[in-house]
Amino acid sequence: MTGPRRILIADDVLGNRELLAAMLGGLGHDIDTATDGREVLARLSPDTDLLLLDLLMPGMNGLDVMSCLRADARWSDLPVIMVTARESREDRLRAVESGVNDFIAKPVDRAEVLVRVRAQLRMKEAQDELKRSRADLEEAVATRTSELRHALADMQAAEAKTREAHLDTIRRLVLAAELKDSDTSEHIVRISRYSAVLGRALSLPAAEVETGSQAATMHDVGKIGIPSAILRKRGPLTADERDLMQTHAVIGAHILAGSSSELMQAGERIAISHHEKWDGTGYPHGLAGDAIPLWGRICAVVDVFDALTSRRPYRQPLSDAAALDMMRQDRGRHFDPHVFDVFAAHLDEIRAARPEPAAAANHSVPDSAPLPSSPAHSHSAPPVLVGGPHPCVDTV
Ligand SMILES: [Fe+2]
Numbered sequence: 001m002t003g004p005r006r007i008l009i010a011d012d013v014l015g016n017r018e019l020l021a022a023m024l025g026g027l028g029h030d031i032d033t034a035t036d037g038r039e040v041l042a043r044l045s046p047d048t049d050l051l052l053l054d055l056l057m058p059g060m061n062g063l064d065v066m067s068c069l070r071a072d073a074r075w076s077d078l079p080v081i082m083v084t085a086r087e088s089r090e091d092r093l094r095a096v097e098s099g100v101n102d103f104i105a106k107p108v109d110r111a112e113v114l115v116r117v118r119a120q121l122r123m124k125e126a127q128d129e130l131k132r133s134r135a136d137l138e139e140a141v142a143t144r145t146s147e148l149r150h151a152l153a154d155m156q157a158a159e160a161k162t163r164e165a166h167l168d169t170i171r172r173l174v175l176a177a178e179l180k181d182s183d184t185s186e187h188i189v190r191i192s193r194y195s196a197v198l199g200r201a202l203s204l205p206a207a208e209v210e211t212g213s214q215a216a217t218m219h220d221v222g223k224i225g226i227p228s229a230i231l232r233k234r235g236p237l238t239a240d241e242r243d244l245m246q247t248h249a250v251i252g253a254h255i256l257a258g259s260s261s262e263l264m265q266a267g268e269r270i271a272i273s274h275h276e277k278w279d280g281t282g283y284p285h286g287l288a289g290d291a292i293p294l295w296g297r298i299c300a301v302v303d304v305f306d307a308l309t310s311r312r313p314y315r316q317p318l319s320d321a322a323a324l325d326m327m328r329q330d331r332g333r334h335f336d337p338h339v340f341d342v343f344a345a346h347l348d349e350i351r352a353a354r355p356e357p358a359a360a361a362n363h364s365v366p367d368s369a370p371l372p373s374s375p376a377h378s379h380s381a382p383p384v385l386v387g388g389p390h391p392c393v394d395t396v
Contacts, residue, residue: 027114180223180228225255301335308323
């Protein structure tokens, strides 16, 4: 046992207090005394290691004191030895029920006192050690948890930064391609938003919608490899120019190929497939039906819709309803019929997702700019070809 301990002796008889104090003080312990129950409660301190408690005292007796101690978290496990001259079975049972740890009978025997006190002090020492270990452990756990929280927050911040840098790189790559044949970047913003609306309307998982809608912005990244003279040509394309224009799907897939990024991989699938047609007459591979990646089919619908409803130097934009009517004739030919139907059924949400056009985004439209031709058209002569070479609408 380490060092002197603090012992409180409570007895209303001065002689009893002095006798016990002499016995225990002689061992080097720090002794304090109380004459009744109220004084016991007043003199207890966090340093008290043991209470020797007389059962019969005026005012609060020993059992009353015990009920107060065990109801108080500060003293609920303080070792208590009850000192009593009455040793009836009932007295002992009541004392045990009150939470007393041991008994010493009056008149006290020195040897018995020392043995019982030593046993309780050892128990208290073990309790204190356990409390210290628990406190140390809790502190270590709290410190480690805090460190882990900070590390996790740092990691999440770094991941967010990396992802944002990744997306920023993609946006700039897409913008570089987009600005080759357009004066604004609004098209890619609308494609992303429309794709997200359509993906959700198709009940695709949220993570897939996020990736797909971001990746859809890369559908025409291959235009970076097409000469500006062809991209911006106002008149009809020659057969050679059309063939060259169509290589943008393969060029885009080539640019995006071989990445470990899920986003880049999705972008590659969309770039290579967004000009495929449901009936197999598209390019570059002539895929048909479900063989065309789903996000390629989604991009085909939103890309054509956006092109039809956007102003071009050579024509006015179509209304949403007119564009949809025109596209409906290609349902099951150009467009996946289910994807198109879901798109048409959610036109209000598509409209709501459309960003406000920037003032600078409006192209000037010559007075002579022709309107799109009649909806009646064939695959070999799509309806919106009039005067414009847009690679996604004109299906060149
Ligand atoms: Fe395209």
